[in-house]
Amino acid sequence: MEILRGVHLFETYANTYVLTDSSLILIDTTSELDAGKLLAHMEKARIRPKDLASIVITHVHPDHVSGLARIKRDAVGAKVVSSKIEAEYIAKTRTYDGPPGAQYQKQPPTPVDVALDDGQAHDGLKAIFTPGHTRGSMSLLDESHSLLIAGDAANNENGLGPMDDRYNVDPKQHRESIKRLATFHFENAVFGHGKPIVGGASAQFVGLAKRL
Numbered sequence: 001m002e003i004l005r006g007v008h009l010f011e012t013y014a015n016t017y018v019l020t021d022s023s024l025i026l027i028d029t030t031s032e033l034d035a036g037k038l039l040a041h042m043e044k045a046r047i048r049p050k051d052l053a054s055i056v057i058t059h060v061h062p063d064h065v066s067g068l069a070r071i072k073r074d075a076v077g078a079k080v081v082s083s084k085i086e087a088e089y090i091a092k093t094r095t096y097d098g099p100p101g102a103q104y105q106k107q108p109p110t111p112v113d114v115a116l117d118d119g120q121a122h123d124g125l126k127a128i129f130t131p132g133h134t135r136g137s138m139s140l141l142d143e144s145h146s147l148l149i150a151g152d153a154a155n156n157e158n159g160l161g162p163m164d165d166r167y168n169v170d171p172k173q174h175r176e177s178i179k180r181l182a183t184f185h186f187e188n189a190v191f192g193h194g195k196p197i198v199g200g201a202s203a204q205f206v207g208l209a210k211r212l
């Protein structure tokens, strides 16, 4: 589904996105179990994995990254991008200590090619570190679409809100990150879980930040 011109949403257990405007960018890679489903969705939309320039991982949770090894087999030219904190957990040079522990143990390690700092831009996307859900969670600001790619910094399953605290490594820091997102301006927002917001998105974040 193309939710904005050049922004495709592919629904699996967790949402993934492909930006098709300038270079082809995949945001998150779903679970190992759903990777085939994501590839089928992409094929239907005529997006060829081998044309992907970047695969950006918002955070290390299995439903966002355990499909990466499978996707990388087809996306041979793509650079894997994450926050510099999460890069070590994704490559497993360091062991992630937050929930859900057992599932993390099973996911394959994948090296990260580009480890971003907070505020650094890559392929037109600006990294905004939003720790608390995981230690190195990252959201992305795509100014060309006035779009926040939140990852799991918030969810919009039953209205905009924080993630379930069972999955947050630091619930207090997670809320501070939502307050930080509310200081940016963006018309639209997409989430790892829940529906996109098209129009008036940052105003909703400001409203949520006041209630936290």
Ligand SMILES: [Zn+2]
Pocket (backbone or CB within 6 Å): 059, 061, 133, 152, 167
């Ligand atoms: Zn998550």
